[in-house]
Amino acid sequence: MNEDNNNNFILVDEDKPKEKKWKKIIKILLVVAIVCSFAMNGYVFYNIITSSDDTTTSVSNKGTVKKVNYDVKTDTTSVVDKVSDSVVGVVVYQNTSNNIFGFNDSSSSSESQSGSGSGVVYDQTGKYTYIITNHHVIDGANKVQVVFSNGEYVDAEVVGSDEYSDVAILRCQPSFDVSVIDLGDSNLLDKGETVLAIGSPLGIQYSGTVTQGIVSATDRTVSVDLNDDKVDDWDMNVIQTDAAINPGNSGGALVNMKGELVGITNMKFSDESVEGMGFAIPINDVMTVAEQIRTNGKVSHPVIGISSVSLNDYSSYELQRYGVKVSVDEGIYVVKLTSDGAASKAGIQQGDVIVKLDGKDITTYKSFLTALYSHKAGDKVKVVVNRSGTEKTIEVTLQEK
16 A cells, blocks of 8 residues: 555656746746836937927837937028018008098098008118019109018108109108128029019018019010000010019019029019010119219209100101101101200201111101100210101210209
8 A cells, every 4th residue: 555655656747847948948038028118118209299390200110219310491581581681562642632622621631541662671781671573563653651570661752763764762760770782793594593582462462472483584675555555665684584473562572592582573464475584674774774873863864955756656647637748667766856956956857757876777756755765965976867758867966864
């Protein structure tokens, strides 16, 4: 019995003690893995919530954490930041009087806003801040105010303006610091170069509006009607751009990607079937006019001393009806001579037809003005007139307007 009891062993597999050991190790490893996982997720979460606005955090497949920076600044935004405070709104006012029973009551007249445009601060000398805008923006105004980027309205004085170049100079005395724009060189512009147009399209409420485009042409000639008679009077040399230009942009800035002023926006092609044809006056031309205005209060244009009409504007029937007898179809017909004027002193007569001025063919009133205004007062020019079928060359010394 004792032997049997001694031999009644409970057999135990020799691997069982090892199995318990490995299970314990596996459990420990699982716990460590879970703890590490929580630690890693916590680290990533911490970096996400504590990172700056312009950074994000990404984790690679190997668990490496990288910060990726996103910079929203571009050349365009840098230029806008640089020049925006130099571009202002221009508000113009005209006197209005009450009309009572068909009579104007001047005693009850008042000033009311008649329009608005844009302008550019280009100089600050002494107590005055000087601003460029367009002549057509301030033409006929009784009062002008400049609206700066901080929203302040400041009364401005019109130093002078010129309808042919469409340039006007204002000056004012703001009680705060202003930003003066850097002047560029419009002669260095290239076709295809990126430019920005900044102004107040459709009113002061949209001041500081920025549009982007390219230079479509650097030396474009555009015919303009100066007196609203639907006849072109003048050829303007302008920069063409496809940057959007709308009413209210007139007088605003056209800048290059250095933040330099290269043009003053002044018009667009208004045909509904055409898009992307805006124009700006080259800054080099603007500054030539600005210097004259600041020195003399006006731009000096030469005059020849005649009243005239273009033969192109009248039919042969109309000319015959008015008693005009000419042997040419094109040219400038001299209707009247100014007493002591340049033409009268040189020997030009009433009824003469000017067909050439300083070697340039004169076919329209526009071509006449373009040729005349390429000179200055005091210049001697050769004028070819047709007098009763015979051409005569007469030297004329131009006078100041």
